[in-house]
Amino acid sequence: MSSRGSWIDKMRVATAIADNIRISSMLSKLPMIGREQKWEVTRMVPGDLIPALKAADIEFMLVGAHGVSVWMSDPRATQDVDFIVRVKDKVKASNAILGKFPALIQEKNPDVWRYQLDGKYLVDLILTTTPLHKRVFTEFSETRVDRLKVRVPKVESALAMKFAAMTGHYRNLVKKYKDASDFIDIATLNKVDLPLLKELGELVFSGGGEQIVKYLGDARAGNRLEI
DSSP: OOHHHHHHHHHHHHHHHHHHHHHHHHHHTSOOTTTOOGGGOOOOOHHHHHHHHHHTTOOEEEEHHHHHGGGSSSOOOOSOEEEEEOGGGHHHHHHHHHHHOTTOEEEEOSSEEEEEETTEEEEEEEETTSHHHHHHTTSEEEEEETTEEEEEEOHHHHHHHHHHHHHOTTSOHHHHHHHHHHHHHHHHHSOOOHHHHHHHHHHHSTTHHHHHHHHHHHHHHTOOOOO
């Protein structure tokens, strides 16, 4: 393929990703029928936070439902926004978020700093403390949100993070099945670099490389994922 053809393909992917983020953001700001009134909606979307992080000159990756759903069939609403940031940037990123939204209450955990308001978690800063997140941070696609350049995970990184969530002991069963559903959706819609996927899976746990490739095959064959 010519360099021009490759550039056009990248632009198409970037545009499709941007469209999905725009749709998920729009859906997230809508009230949930029967549970919220319009004036009660308290959710964050990428556009609320990205300008502040950019202004602070912080490198970050948009993940969570907004970042991962760019590889899924249907963007969906979500309450919060998740970013991966380097450990060295955690204080600067936190200051940028709290500078924009000072009412948020911060919770510091070893691997993630969380921000909530009225009992709702609205922002997660996932730190590059694990081998997976360190590696995922280097495997990204690029798009634009409100004209600002933003990194999102490659499809292999999206699958690996879903794999980590659905096999993690900390995750409750309901959320694990949601993660498995997302994994199947991503796996069946997209081309995947198998060596990279296996490498990322191995960073989740020893033997994870073989397991994630098996899950990929099962998803594409329509088989049940044993989680």
